[in-house]
Amino acid sequence: MNSSVTSAPWRNRVERKLTIAKAINEAIAQEMRIDPRVFLMGEDIGAIGGIWGHTGGLLDEFGAERVRDTPISETAFIGAAVGAANLGLRPIVELMFVDFFGVCMDAIYNLAAKSSYHSNGRFKAPMVILTAIGGGYSDSTQHSQCLYATFAHLPGLKIVLPSNAYDAKGLLTAAMRDDNPVLFMFHKNLQGMGFLGTVKTAITDVPDDGYEVPIGVANIVRPGRDVTLVGLGATVHQAMEAAGRLSQQGVDAEVIDLRTIVPLDRNAIVRSVTKTGRMLVIDDDYRNCGLAGEIIATVAELGVPLRAPLRRLTYPDIPTPFARSMEQFALPNADRIVDEALNLVTGAAK
Amino acid sequence: MERLVPTATQRLWMYETMAKIRLYEARIAEAYMEGKRPLFNMAKGPLPGEMHLCDGQEPCAVGLSVHLGAEDYLSCHHRSHAQAIAKGVDLRRMTAEIFGRSAGLSGGRGGHMHLFDFDKLFWTSGIIGQNMAPAAGAALARKLNGEAGIAVACIGEGAVNQGAFHEVMNLAAVWKLPFLCIIEDNGWAVSVPKHASTAVPENHVRAAAYGMSGEYVAGNDPDRVFEAVGRAVARARAGEGPSLIEIQTTRLQGHFMGDTEGYLPPDERAAKAALDPLPRYRERLVSEGLLSADLEATIDTRIRRELDDAFEFALAAPEPEGAAALETLFA
Numbered sequence: 001m002n003s004s005v006t007s008a009p010w011r012n013r014v015e016r017k018l019t020i021a022k023a024i025n026e027a028i029a030q031e032m033r034i035d036p037r038v039f040l041m042g043e044d045i046g047a048i049g050g051i052w053g054h055t056g057g058l059l060d061e062f063g064a065e066r067v068r069d070t071p072i073s074e075t076a077f078i079g080a081a082v083g084a085a086n087l088g089l090r091p092i093v094e095l096m097f098v099d100f101f102g103v104c105m106d107a108i109y110n111l112a113a114k115s116s117y118h119s120n121g122r123f124k125a126p127m128v129i130l131t132a133i134g135g136g137y138s139d140s141t142q143h144s145q146c147l148y149a150t151f152a153h154l155p156g157l158k159i160v161l162p163s164n165a166y167d168a169k170g171l172l173t174a175a176m177r178d179d180n181p182v183l184f185m186f187h188k189n190l191q192g193m194g195f196l197g198t199v200k201t202a203i204t205d206v207p208d209d210g211y212e213v214p215i216g217v218a219n220i221v222r223p224g225r226d227v228t229l230v231g232l233g234a235t236v237h238q239a240m241e242a243a244g245r246l247s248q249q250g251v252d253a254e255v256i257d258l259r260t261i262v263p264l265d266r267n268a269i270v271r272s273v274t275k276t277g278r279m280l281v282i283d284d285d286y287r288n289c290g291l292a293g294e295i296i297a298t299v300a301e302l303g304v305p306l307r308a309p310l311r312r313l314t315y316p317d318i319p320t321p322f323a324r325s326m327e328q329f330a331l332p333n334a335d336r337i338v339d340e341a342l343n344l345v346t347g348a349a350k
Numbered sequence: 351m352e353r354l355v356p357t358a359t360q361r362l363w364m365y366e367t368m369a370k371i372r373l374y375e376a377r378i379a380e381a382y383m384e385g386k387r388p389l390f391n392m393a394k395g396p397l398p399g400e401m402h403l404c405d406g407q408e409p410c411a412v413g414l415s416v417h418l419g420a421e422d423y424l425s426c427h428h429r430s431h432a433q434a435i436a437k438g439v440d441l442r443r444m445t446a447e448i449f450g451r452s453a454g455l456s457g458g459r460g461g462h463m464h465l466f467d468f469d470k471l472f473w474t475s476g477i478i479g480q481n482m483a484p485a486a487g488a489a490l491a492r493k494l495n496g497e498a499g500i501a502v503a504c505i506g507e508g509a510v511n512q513g514a515f516h517e518v519m520n521l522a523a524v525w526k527l528p529f530l531c532i533i534e535d536n537g538w539a540v541s542v543p544k545h546a547s548t549a550v551p552e553n554h555v556r557a558a559a560y561g562m563s564g565e566y567v568a569g570n571d572p573d574r575v576f577e578a579v580g581r582a583v584a585r586a587r588a589g590e591g592p593s594l595i596e597i598q599t600t601r602l603q604g605h606f607m608g609d610t611e612g613y614l615p616p617d618e619r620a621a622k623a624a625l626d627p628l629p630r631y632r633e634r635l636v637s638e639g640l641l642s643a644d645l646e647a648t649i650d651t652r653i654r655r656e657l658d659d660a661f662e663f664a665l666a667a668p669e670p671e672g673a674a675a676l677e678t679l680f681a
Contacts, residue, residue: 039494065494071524076517079483080490083501087423087471087491103513106480119466120456121678123473155679179681 019192
């Protein structure tokens with residue numbers, strides 16, 4: 001990735017490529033070593049090392065008091081994280097699949113997200129909720145959602161989503177050091193788990209040292225003049241693939257990796273569209289009242305001069321079907337991004 | 351079972367605190383009804399919104415809090431003025447919060463159902479049963495840090511049918527947390543009686559399902575609450591894990607102010623006043639020679655002075671600026 005953040009300070013070191021899973025693991029281990037307040041709890045994060053391969057070895061190093069396997073009781077342990085955080089600990093809790101949020105939503109949006117506000121800043125909730133998102137591997141309706149907008153709609157949560165291993169380590173480190181509840185979403189297809197059809201461009205160089213990627217700052221991963229492609233997580237990789245193909249057809253696309261959903265880096269989006277005059281938002285979450293619509297509204301209400309209507313390519317408003325043919329029909333992909341972008345640039349957009 | 355008997359000082363503290371809670375609620379009720387007559391309108395008057403008074407439930411609060419210190423964490427429900435006062439929450443700032451003033455505990459963001467006093471480790475949630483898990487987490491924090499201090503969650507008997515209750519009881523037991531669940535059994539979940547909502551007559555038997563000690567305290571009596579809670583607190587402090595205690599109590603008025611209690615059976619309505627625990631406790635202390643007319647008058651004067659001060663402070667405080675609503679979303 002052509003990231004200004006990733007290249008500058010570590011130019012002289014030997015490159016070391018990690019998966020997002022390994023980067024998450026390293027961030028947690030390093031923070032637990034330097035901050036005794038940090039502890040981890042969730043389902044199957046101990047001996048098995050996390051079903052997404054990101055907590056291996058932590059139990060051995062830190063013991064069962066700080067790396068706690070929980071019962072399948074999200075209401076209890078995510079709510080418990082709020083109380084522990086209120087008393088000065090810094091829990092990391094895992095909601096194994098984001099789809100499970102329904103069984104513990106009060107703990108997330110009434111307890112964690114409102115802790116600071118309704119106590120006038122006295123009860124802080126410095127906690128991280130790790131959660132896996134995304135489909136594409138036929139896990140069907142209850143294990144494939146993204147739900148960005150569901151959480152972003154509720155004030156008081158910060159929401160981050162890395163698209164690569166460098167950002168995963170830096171964003172997670174920033175999240176663990178933040179005094180607020182942070183929802184850290186990781187896309188299963190980017191995690192580096194072989195059996196999930198890993199996207200190889202998510203495996204990037206990751207420095208050994210601890211570092212933060214600031215929450216709330218988007219990344220221009222590819223500069224361009226003709227059209228702005230806005231993505232996050234997995235759709236960044238689709239947008240990059242599309243941008244490569246577009247350039248062969250003479251279209252110079254700029255690609256923005258949002259990295260953070262709340263707070264949203266609206267300035268970066270507006271700056272880019274001011275330059276290109278065209279925008280396509282790619283969002284693998286549901287369309288209705290969604291993140292893509294919010295981004296389009298942000299640009300629209302500022303009256304930025306445009307060369308084409310603002311467009312979005314999203315997951316449609318249906319649950320995720322099981323059959324490959326139906327699921328792939330519904331998901332965004334590089335082909336569709338190319339088509340939409342060409343339409344925008346050539347004026348063929350309806 | 352070991353007998354635990356409150357000292358004379360503890361009993362007088364429980365009496366005085368019950369009396370203070372009762373007078374506090376009377377003043378809140380008076381302020382609440384201002385401007386709401388002749389037609390009841392929840393949005394009118396100096397004290398808008400819902401109001402849940404706790405008259406009759408004072409024994410739970412005092413019999414619990416007499417055992418708690420500053421290091422102990424207490425999370426409560428929507429009917430929690432009694433626990434707040436018993437835990438020592440700043441009465442001036444609590445009153446200001448209830449009136450929505452800038453000097454309130456949360457600068458007017460929370461109101462009566464969301465009272466947060468970090469200095470006293472006291473807070474409430476307006477969502478039934480959902481204050482359970484953070485208390486378990488607070489107990490976990492104490493355990494992980496090797497610190498003194500336990501955590502207590504107070505819920506109503508209607509809340510035991512929430513999933514959070516079952517999950518947290520199991521988690522607290524399996525992790526052997528210094529945690530205590532207090533159920534205030536006033537018999538009514540808004541308008542639904544306990545027998546229609548809960549499959550067992552007494553929730554203490556549910557403790558067996560979580561491998562912990564459970565106890566039912568009959569009689570709405572502060573001395574009995576003191577005893578049961580005292581044993582459970584001692585177990586928690588000794589690292590012997592959590593306990594469940596259900597306390598029989600009485601909601602002397604409706605679920606919320608404005609609730610006419612049309613759902614109450616007539617005999618239950620008629621019997622209510624006789625169940626008031628405050629005169630009963632007062633008479634007992636008098637008959638045992640602990641409370642004299644002089645002492646009662648002294649206590650009454652002291653309470654009225656403190657309440658005058660709290661209400662004057664609250665009502666003198668300005669309402670917050672509208673734009674202050676934008677602050678403290680993030681820490």
